Amino acid sequence: MAEPQPGCTAVDVCTGTGDLAEELGRRVGSQGVVLGFDFCPAMVQRAEIKRRGDMVRYSVADAHCLPCRSGSVDCATIAFGIRNVGDPERVFAEMARVLRVGGRLVCLEFGLPQDPVRRWLVRAYERAVIPLLGLLMGRREAYSYLAGSIAAFAGPDSVREMMSRAGLTALETKEMNLGSVYAHRGVKL
Ligand SMILES: C[S@@+](CC[C@H](N)C(=O)[O-])C[C@H]1O[C@@H](n2cnc3c(N)ncnc32)[C@H](O)[C@@H]1O
Structure with a gap:
């Protein structure tokens, strides 16, 4: 859903031990860049151990304040993270800020x-x-x-509303696992 093309730049927020970041790394290839952020140093250390290629880089960073330039990223993902952050609206706004126009935000979360x-x-x-x-x-x-x-945590409809308020458009949601998990995607206007 995030459409990480070869050569593109992706960020994975609340990356944990980096499973999604590594998958993004496989898709963007050696010409691309994936930045995995988590505010827990022990998680970042574990992700480093699993790292499979130079295109993926992990750092300790808070999802509310990403160390990326505005409009510099092609896709931004967050898996099972938005439920855990202090201010989900601000995290979506921050992810939307770093996306370029036309960039995709994907949020995977329980519901x-x-x-x-x-x-x-x-x-x-x-x-x-x-x-x-x-x-x-x-x-x-x-x-x-x-x-x-x-x-x-807020249900899938509220997640979509938050994404919309963050300036994301063309919202689509995929229901998974009997309706216990939702993948939401939005495109930056
Ligand atoms: C349930 S784990 C999900 C990890 C990974 N995305 C996955 O799907 O396996 C949630 C992660 O969010 C991180 N986290 C929570 N609040 C955060 C914040 N404000 N900024 C950055 N990371 C945060 C936690 O440290 C934890 O690693």
């Missing part, structure tokens, strides 16, 4: 389906199955946070 039956199923999965898996993996706190933060 809940409208349909009551699927909504109940997804909620049950998030409230019961995810914390149980966390417990079995010895990461109870992290996975309880995951379920709680999904329940507390």
Whole structure:
């Protein structure tokens, strides 16, 4: 959805351990550049270890204030990050700022389906199955946070509205995983 063409410049915000940044790196190739930003130094260190090519560079940076020139980027992505930031509106505005006109912003995030039956199923999965898996993996706190933060976060419609207010147009949304995950895409005007 971000359309990272060979030779283009991409940023991945809240990059974590860099899975999406590495995929972008594969698409932009050796002539392109991918900048992966995360405000957690330990995440950036782990991403560095997984780095597969010189085209991907990781740095510690806050999503609310990206160290990039305005209009300098062809695509900007954020996967499972917008739910975690302090001010999602500002992060979308910041990502839109660094995009060139015609550049694409893609946001992948959890959400809940409208349909009551699927909504109940997804909620049950998030409230019961995810914390149980966390417990079995010895990461109870992290996975309880995951379920709680999904329940507390704005739904897919609100995410689209925020993207629209950030100046993104031609918005499209793909529903995935029974309506528990949404990929939103917008183009900078
Ligand atoms: C759930 S992880 C997602 C990581 C990765 N994008 C992925 O899909 O695997 C969320 C990441 O957002 C980062 N994060 C949260 N708030 C941030 C902020 N304000 N600025 C930069 N990174 C932030 C966290 O450190 C964490 O690595």
